Amino acid sequence: MVEHHQVGIVFGSLTPPEDLPAGAALAEELGFGELWFSEDCFFTGGMSGLTQLLSSTSRIPAGLGLASAMTRHPAVLAMELAGIARLYPGRTRATIGLGNRHWLEQMGLLPDRPLSTVVETVDVVRRLLAGDAVDTETRQHRFRDIRLSFPPAVPPELWVGAVNARALARAGAVADGVLLSVLSSPAYVRWATSLVAKGAREADRPRPRVTAFALAAIDDDAGRALDAVRDAVGFFVGAEAQTALVTRSPLAEEIARHLSADPDAAGGVRPADHWVRELAVTGDPGTVTARIDELLDAGADSVGLWLFPPQDLGEVMRRLAREIGRVH
Template identity: 75%
Template sequence: MVDLHQIGIVFGSLTPPEALPSGARLAEELGFGELWFSEDCFFTGGMSGLTQLLSSTSSIPAGLGLASVMTRHPAVLAMELAGIARLHPGRTRAAIGLGNRHWLEQMGLLPDRPLTTVAETYDAVGRLLRGDAVDTPTSQHHFDDIALAFPPQSPPELWIGAVNERALRLAGARADGVLLSVLASPTYVRWAKRVIASGAQEAGRPVPRVTAFALAAVDDEERRAVDAVRDAVGFFVGAEAHTALVTRSSLASEIAERRATGGAYAVPDHWVRDLAVAGDPDTVTERIGALLDAGADSVGLWLFPPERLSVTMRQLSDSLAGPAVAEG
């Protein structure tokens, strides 16, 4: 049985900014365990999105997933997170990571040493949030006696968004939590959790919490649900084919063979079923359970189609936790 508190709702590029408050409030009322805001360039800014989620709700934790280490100076990132954490103590978390390579290339911001930049930024942001002064330049950013004027009394959780082995090991060794990208199949999550645990063991610390994002659609008619996420699965398979999300999945060989033929190709149903959470309520419950059994502590659902967001959240809540909240 899946506990509704192990399920989060992901907001981001599919949700217009003005729809965030009502969506966040409904997710909290229905009993979901966490909210996430995905900063996708060039849709809605992560800080304004995260602030909307937190200011529209009363107790549910909300996270930014993720903030690129290149689109803001670490001191500015820490300053923004500190203000949000002071306004919403104990509820704020933020995952940092490299971010989408294509977007970084569009802005001329792709670093030469991505993993080093992630590690250095993580350490600098963490020190600033704890009230320390940072005076040591990193490979990518300059610091000259920088300290926050208003560090939070309770620093927000600082997570790392990771995909491949070295980044997962780094996250296990340092982060408060680890955020896994969409396309995180049970096979991938099982492998990633082992790598994260290995990094934590080497650092002599507990294994951090792991949240897996998932493209998701729920419909009494399974075909409609599968079709709702098919294009998104195809897009991300193309974008992530070179990463462990695909190469460590059970579909690795099949996807490689299909892509090697070149040209356009249809995304088969079984790819959607393995790489997303789609189907009728019972099937979706089973798929979420498989991700949790594989090692995720929670699953963040990026719900499709966007125009059915409220309906889908109510359907999930009703099937997992009893009758949904009545329309207000």
């Protein structure tokens, strides 16, 4: 049986900024275990979003998922996180990763060695948050005797957002937690967490906590639940078709055949019902509960639900709290 702290709520690109405070407060009131803010370009900034989640709640941990290693200089990222962590000690998490390649290409910020850039950014941000002076050069950034004037007494947890094999193993070696993207099927979560554990073992440290994001809809009408997330699943399938999120799923060959027959579908597809069932959390309360159980049994420590339809966020959260015997 899943404990309440294993279910979180993801806010982000589909939530207007002015609705974040009420949504966060409701999620805490209903007993959900954690909050996440997903910074998607070009919707709502991650730092302002994370701050709104924390300022509107009193106990629940809140995380940024994720800050791109390229869109902010690590010294600026550390400075911003230090201020948030000083205001909300012990409740702040920040995930660092590469970010969406298309958005980085739009901004001319795609690095030559993405994984090295992420790992180096985590190291520098952690040192700065600890109060150390940093005087070094990484592959992407230069630091000349930089030290934070107000490092936090309780540094925020630094997580890594990882998708593919090498990144997952490195995350296991260096991160306080690992964030898995939407489209994380049980098969993918099992594979990903095994790599995180392998990286942790090789670094002689405990396996970090793993949270899997999931597109989710709950409705007595299973077809209506599928339709609520279908477009989002289709968008991410098109965007992630070449990554392990798709290639390590049971649908890999079928999706590859579909995309090869229709090259234009890489910008988004209309997924069949069984695709949505495999790559999202949808259905009636019993089915949603069982699906979350599958992700947890596969190795995730918690599941962050990105709820649909977004215009009914409060109602959907209340229904989850009322009907699924896992929160409140």
